[in-house]
Amino acid sequence: MGAAPQARRTRVTARARDLRFDAGSLSLNLVATVGRRPVGPVERMGDAERLAAWCRGVGLTPAPGYAADALLRALHSVRDAAYDIASSLLDGHHPSPASVDLVNALAAGEPPAPRLELTADGLRPAPGSDLLTEDALLSAVARDLITLVSDESRRKRLTMCASEVCRMLYLNPASGRPRQWCSMRRCGNTAKAAAHRRRRAATDGNRP
Template sequence: MGAVPQAPRTRVTARVRDLRFDAGSLSLNLVATVGRRPVAPVERMGDVERLGAWCRGVGLTPAPGCAGEALLRSLHALRDAAFDIASSVLDGHRPSPASIALVNELAAFEAPVARLEWTPEGVRPAPGSLPLTEDALLSVVARDLAGLVSDASRRERLGMCASESCRMLYLNPAAGRSRQWCSMRRCGNNAKAAAHRRRRADGNSWRRDDSSC
């Protein structure tokens, strides 16, 4: 059996532990609460306080008494299943039957009544308009994942960050070019800076070699 690939050694800074809300869908934002999958995982939603921050960030409002350890554990389980299923679209592996069964079980719960809101970008659903029970909240996330992977147009837009120390899953916009990085401000800029350093190092090496001739 081959050796497990190792991610580049990088520091786990506060920014690496930041919650991400730019994956392009609710379920992928949940998957993004673990950074640097799969070889050097960084937990970004490890306690109830971070759970509350994530719910606010994605616009979900848990009903009073629901945003506790039980919901955190359930979201962690759904997160693992969502990563297993979504990543299978990209690499072709067969998702675990347990992952599919969990998503189906959670999605079967009756969804809350849909509500709309107006934003500068136009009309959109407002999933956090009403407080959600644990079952309802999990159902909203599970249904988002099911809709993503069952819709051919959305499935084709699924991508993975090219950075070996990131590998975040994200949904490319419906219009425009597919992007290589999860974010140009993060991994894109890091890659550009690394390439610049390599070019400088190669140039310095060439000058040293030339001077020795």
Template structure:
């Protein structure tokens, strides 16, 4: 399957490329990661209701049974665009659009349900405070997550953009250890190294024999 890009280039869209990512390091960054290969050849990973349900399950958010899922999906797409604009703007030292900041602040004004604990035979676990989240509450959780991240001078220094030119996923680096260049060594790290090795080998093959 092939998807076109705005600059005329085309990229092969594989099943792995369409997989949802839950390893960006925060709730809001996981939402941003539902579009792959930004900004040149964007690939939609959450384009329908089934993918919306899979994403909510993956990030541990239960949606209220009565919610309009099509409306929620559209609202998440809008929030995602604003979240990406603000976050990538911070990384590139560029001012985000005013409407992006305004929407994030507006969504964050809704108070989501307070977290609850429940005790069972296995210890303490988090418990849902209601049958599920309403659309405003879910959007608020994501907006607050990003605002908290970007307003924390220590955490926001850990924001990274994958070094792979065909990935560019935004992620939160680990607190300790060496800084990561790629969103995932298994995905982009290995493929980037393999491509670099292949280019070196091809250049060596083109050299004249003495």
């Protein structure tokens, strides 16, 4: 008997490990920290350094002294729940009750109230008012996901990249032409190049 056929493998490049900040929402940007889910998941936020880079990219600032390992584990958990819930809007599966319970529990935490400070030069945001506790940061992600699910106009814009390798979840723009790929510069160009190669191969194969 011959060996069983192996699944097609794709090379994991540095670009495949890039953090993505173009999914259209905070919670979907978190979901995008795992790439290539259908063909072999690529972890893009696996350590404290990448966690800090992601927080900077989405504009969240953890308060000094936060426990990076604990926050990373918590974000990984809510990431899985967010993917389960968001993808259910596209394929119709029932998300796990544990996913829904986790998101609801995290969203119950109160985000910090913004504060103003009056100075000799006028009003400005109070120093440190943008710093988030770990619970507040997780709450921000969970609340964003709930807003996405609850807002019909945003739900209608939720889509999945047409690339079989990528399958990133993202929001199409509110106006203009819907995107077929998560990014024209990434999956769009790759798909167009592959289609061109197929057409060229077909043409060459038909030549006498």
